[in-house]
Amino acid sequence: MESIAITKDFGKVRDDFPVLQRTVNGKRLVYLDTAATSQKPNIVIDSINEYYRNHYANVHRGLYALSVEATEAYEESRTKIANFINAKNADELVFVRNATEGINLVAYSWARSNIEKNDTILATEMEHHSNLVPWQQTAKFLGSDLDFIKIDEDGQLILDDLERAFSKKVKLLAITHVSNVLGTINPLKKIIKYAHDHGARVLVDAAQSAPHMPLDVQDLDCDFLVISGHKMMGPDGIGVLYGKRELLLKMDPFLFGGDMIKEVHLRDARWNDLPWKFEAGTPNVSGAIGLGVASDYLRDLDMKAVRAHERSLVEYSINELLGIDDITIFGPKDSDIRCGVVSFNLDDIHPHDVASVLDTEGIAVRAGHHCAQPLMERLGVSATTRASFHVYNSREDIDSLVEGLQKTKKMFKK
Ligand code: 7TS
Secondary structure (H helix, E strand, C coil), rough: CCCCCCCCCCCCHHHHCCHHCEEEEEEECCCCCCCCCCCCCCHHHHHHHHHHHHHCCCCCCCCCCCHHHHHHHHHHHHHHHHHHCCCHHHEEEEEEHHHHHHHHHHHHHHHHHCCCCCCCCEECCCCCHHHHHHHHHHHHHHCCCEECCCCCCCCCCCHHHHHHHCCEEEEEEEEEEEECCCCCEHHHHHHHHHHCCCCEEEEEEEECCCCCCCCCHHHHCCCEEEHHHHCCCCCCCCCEEEEHHHHHHHHHCCCCCCCCCEEEEEEEEEECCHHHHCCCCCHHHHHHHHHHHHHHHHHHHHHHHHHHHHHHHHHHHHHHHCCCCCCCEEECCCCCEECCCCEEECCCCHHHHHHHHHHHHCCEEEECCCCHHHHHHHCCCCCCCEEEEECCCCCCHHHHHHHHHHHHHHHHEE
């Protein structure tokens, strides 16, 4: 069992985030929607400013100082993020727009040429649409089967279901590390080993885990993994696809054009080396630089301490929320296997109403299906209210949430 002690004082972290200094509706802003996107520390915002003010140029093509500086900063960021997830080589990291684009890259460039008609693509019942719809489309295109590992009433994957699921010819398992609705942390190492023993490759959706816990792609032994920069304190419009070198080398490019080629003739072209083979056109250089700085910021906070802090917030929030009558909390109650995401429903008050009342108190939460409609169906609800945390949140924020929910109940005379 992990230690629950908060090893670091995160009390001052909030000061690093300019937007958290403002008020909303005359109240202190309580930002509880990190699962949708995280706020940005000064150091990230400043790095983008510095790039545009003093180093801006296109990358990989200039022989002049600015372009060399921009290229170095872009490639340095790749190395920083490779270290952050402990990839063996920086060329195993491809810059993409977001987790969604990384998944689509794998669907087009790997799945369409490695999966056949009678094969199965396996996902889980808790996937975000980003890690579901691309596989629906791929399965339709290939005529292959699409199946799902089921979840139990507690919102955990049913590991006994693996035997049934892998009795078919599974070529790919596409699985989230952490559910964006339930907060469930899936036991990936065990599942990846099981998938590999049954001849399947594994794509991990780490959009909700990379910002919140130590991540080691070599230890996990995943084949592909995707991250969204905007959820881990970086800018939006930048994400990362990690792929094992031997797989990326054999894959065709996803997008075609400038920068991804080594040599072009009128009727033919040869592809660039990794990872540029997958980075067609002018990339999001400022985004990559900002994400590199964000990964440094998180590393300096220490990802074990980040996890411990969020874990204690989850434990506190579940205890406090359970004190409210007629609340239903979805997902595991055990903070050992739960990240900083808490979805709930308050009696029969619509989650949109709950979120609107909370907004009047300066509290930002998300309400809706959270881009996980099949999971909503599985839970038997059309929507939930969701509070999600990061290092800039504190018990004070959760106390405000609980007060806001009590007020909501009163307003709806519950
Ligand atoms: N995978 C998971 C598990 C996610 O939670 C999200 C976004 C994505 C993929 C897609 O990330 P994108 O950056 O490519 O859009 N999740 C959410 C959410 O829960 N609320 O808003 C976005």
